[in-house]
Amino acid sequence: MDFATVIQILDSAVRLMTPLLLACLAGLFSERSGIFDIGLEGKMLMAAFASAAAAAVTGNVWIGLAAGVAGSAALSLVHGAASITFRGNQLISGVAINFLASGLTVLLGQTWFGLGGRTPALDGAARFAEWQLPFAAQIAPVPVIGPLYADVLSGHTPLVYVALLAVPATWWLLYRTRFGLRLRAVGENPASVDTAGVSVTRLRWTAIAITGLLTGLAGAYLATGLSAGFVKEMSAGRGYIALAALIFANWRPWRALGATFLFGLMEAVANRFPGIDLGPFTVPSMFMNALPYILTVIILAGFIGRATPPRAGGEPYVKES
Amino acid sequence: MTRLPRWADIVLTPLLSLVLAFAISALVILAIGENPWTALTTMVTGALGSSYGWGFTLYYATNFIFTALAVAVASHAGLFNIGAEGQATLGGLGVALVALALPWPHWGLALPAAMIGAALFGAAWAFVPAILQARRGSHIVITTIMFNFIAAALLNYVLVNLMRPVGSMDPASARFPDGTHLPKLTDLAASAGIEWGKNTPANITFLIAVAACALVWLLIWRTRLGYEIRSFGRSERAARYAGISPVRITVVAMLISGALAGLMAVNNVMGEAERLLLNSVEGAGFIGIAVALMGRNHPFGILLAAILFGFLYQGGAELALWTSIPRELITVIQALVILFTGALDNMVRMPLERLWGRR
Numbered sequence: 001m002d003f004a005t006v007i008q009i010l011d012s013a014v015r016l017m018t019p020l021l022l023a024c025l026a027g028l029f030s031e032r033s034g035i036f037d038i039g040l041e042g043k044m045l046m047a048a049f050a051s052a053a054a055a056a057v058t059g060n061v062w063i064g065l066a067a068g069v070a071g072s073a074a075l076s077l078v079h080g081a082a083s084i085t086f087r088g089n090q091l092i093s094g095v096a097i098n099f100l101a102s103g104l105t106v107l108l109g110q111t112w113f114g115l116g117g118r119t120p121a122l123d124g125a126a127r128f129a130e131w132q133l134p135f136a137a138q139i140a141p142v143p144v145i146g147p148l149y150a151d152v153l154s155g156h157t158p159l160v161y162v163a164l165l166a167v168p169a170t171w172w173l174l175y176r177t178r179f180g181l182r183l184r185a186v187g188e189n190p191a192s193v194d195t196a197g198v199s200v201t202r203l204r205w206t207a208i209a210i211t212g213l214l215t216g217l218a219g220a221y222l223a224t225g226l227s228a229g230f231v232k233e234m235s236a237g238r239g240y241i242a243l244a245a246l247i248f249a250n251w252r253p254w255r256a257l258g259a260t261f262l263f264g265l266m267e268a269v270a271n272r273f274p275g276i277d278l279g280p281f282t283v284p285s286m287f288m289n290a291l292p293y294i295l296t297v298i299i300l301a302g303f304i305g306r307a308t309p310p311r312a313g314g315e316p317y318v319k320e321s
Numbered sequence: 322m323t324r325l326p327r328w329a330d331i332v333l334t335p336l337l338s339l340v341l342a343f344a345i346s347a348l349v350i351l352a353i354g355e356n357p358w359t360a361l362t363t364m365v366t367g368a369l370g371s372s373y374g375w376g377f378t379l380y381y382a383t384n385f386i387f388t389a390l391a392v393a394v395a396s397h398a399g400l401f402n403i404g405a406e407g408q409a410t411l412g413g414l415g416v417a418l419v420a421l422a423l424p425w426p427h428w429g430l431a432l433p434a435a436m437i438g439a440a441l442f443g444a445a446w447a448f449v450p451a452i453l454q455a456r457r458g459s460h461i462v463i464t465t466i467m468f469n470f471i472a473a474a475l476l477n478y479v480l481v482n483l484m485r486p487v488g489s490m491d492p493a494s495a496r497f498p499d500g501t502h503l504p505k506l507t508d509l510a511a512s513a514g515i516e517w518g519k520n521t522p523a524n525i526t527f528l529i530a531v532a533a534c535a536l537v538w539l540l541i542w543r544t545r546l547g548y549e550i551r552s553f554g555r556s557e558r559a560a561r562y563a564g565i566s567p568v569r570i571t572v573v574a575m576l577i578s579g580a581l582a583g584l585m586a587v588n589n590v591m592g593e594a595e596r597l598l599l600n601s602v603e604g605a606g607f608i609g610i611a612v613a614l615m616g617r618n619h620p621f622g623i624l625l626a627a628i629l630f631g632f633l634y635q636g637g638a639e640l641a642l643w644t645s646i647p648r649e650l651i652t653v654i655q656a657l658v659i660l661f662t663g664a665l666d667n668m669v670r671m672p673l674e675r676l677w678g679r680r
């Protein structure tokens with residue numbers, strides 16, 4: 001394997017990491033506030049469809065992006081109503097949202113475009129253009145660093161950089177602002193936040209809104225950045241991998257970057273080499289595909305590190321009266 | 322807040338939730354420019370209007386009974402088993418290995434053996450999440466989700482690399498020997514001199530599913546183990562105080578749950594496809610969650626809810642055939658039923674409680 005192949009794989013890993021990273025940070029906000037969200041998958045799918053449909057109709061990817069965020073936010077609203085307002089079962093609400101997205105996207109897609117659930121292929125201004133970072137062309141000839149900068153880091157669509165910037169932003173918000181302190185507290189012990197005179201309901205709704213925004217970006221990237229249009233079930237389990245990455249990252253933003261890059265890399269390697277020949281035996285691509293899930297189970301089992309989820313996760317908050 | 326009377330809690334709330342779910346489904350149908358009434362009549366005639374329709378409805382219902390019982394047993398122990406999909410996938414592998422192992426002379430021998438294979442493989446797949454939950458505190462919802470994906474990858478590998486007959490291109494096992502062919506319900510009806518459900522996949526497994534409902538009822542409400550499962554599900558601390566081992570109950574409940582999910586494969590793999598296909602479960606594991614919710618984790622409720630979902634499934638296929646409404650409408654209806662009966666149930670219950678409180 002030569003250096004050029006390594007660069008290609010890393011480049012592809014960054015692309016594949018992006019939707020995972022955005023969804024993982026989305027899940028981070030929700031779960032840190034004490035709301036389980038296994039509906040990331042459905043929200044991403046809905047956002048992918050809404051963004052592709054709006055971009056196809058208007059020919060403008062930014063309108064598509066807005067529509068994607070709106071689609072994902074609508075489902076977040078449902079999740080918030082179920083888990084905050086009506087104190088329902090958050091896991092079941094997530095399952096329902098995944099089904100709702102899976103059904104509605106095809107139903108609406110078939111009704112509007114009649115292409116069996118696809119949206120028309122996007123091109124030109126209906127897709128995100130690739131951004132060249134400053135001095136990419138000048139640095140490119142420098143050995144090692146040049147290709148890493150020019151080919152791996154530069155030349156992606158804007159949402160890749162949004163995702164990368166969302167990591168320090170999340171860190172800052174979570175650990176350096178009053179909102180972040182309260183958000184972390186509400187996921188651990190909502191009663192104490194309530195006693196301090198801060199509204200648990202409002203904090204949780206804010207967290208869910210951020211989740212909706214970020215999954216919206218993740219979905220829009222899938223349909224308008226990574227591919228050119230919406231295809232049925234195109235999220236393909238990425239919402240669940242993001243959930244796995246969140247556990248892997250122990251609900252922390254910088255580690256989320258590491259975990260999602262690792263999972264993106266695995267997918268990139270599996271795509272590039274369908275079977276990895278290790279001499280005496282071949283590692284099948286199915287194993288590479290299942291590896292994120294297997295690693296997550298091992299982490300959850302506590303054999304490597306220890307997963308400590310927010311303590312109040314999944315519990316509806318009932319104010320004492 | 323006043324408590325609702327028992328009948329209202331058991332019958333009225335789920336019924337109102339269902340009505341809400343169907344009302345919104347009707348709005349969805351209107352929104353895509355179709356007529357909800359036509360859709361409903363198409364579904365009813367297609368799924369319930371003939372013995373042919375019923376044959377399919379009952380076939381789907383059989384799948385859902387097994388997965389819903391699996392969800393229900395775990396739920397009585399306070400565990401949310403979202404992994405019935407993966408357990409049923411592995412159950413299929415168990416059935417296929419048994420069916421292909423011997424030249425079975427008669428289905429009467431092959432059926433019990435296949436049931437054991439299905440139950441063992443399904444239970445084995447539930448065992449790891451169960452033991453991790455019991456001993457290491459790993460959240461069973463996440464581990465069972467992960468195991469669904471691992472099951473899909475494993476089956477893909479086994480079918481492509483190990484079980485695919487030489488020279489075949491599809492990722493599927495060889496056909497099962499003729500001795501494993503299960504009698505269809507239409508054959509049973511014919512032997513009684515009745516013509517019923519020609520060319521439908523409903524088979525003898527339906528009767529096994531009904532028997533499983535009765536057995537689960539006995540287990541949960543009439544045995545010591547069932548009592549322990551229920552008390553553990555109600556309050557882990559109280560159960561522990563009463564000398565019930567949390568590890569044992571978690572593992573045993575999940576083994577039973579996994580075995581039930583695995584048994585679904587007798588219906589779809591052995592009874593219908595007669596060979597092991599990729600993705601043969603087709604989401605039935607998740608529908609089991611909806612059915613268990615609708616049936617309020619009671620076997621009789623599950624039987625009724627499974628037939629309702631069997632109707633929705635077959636009706637959906639008929640819709641896709643006769644109208645321009647895509648099959649995915651059923652996924653939407655299913656999502657709304659899960660949402661309203663499982664997550665937004667307080668939306669119905671809260672106003673009802675207020676209503677009762679005022680009297």
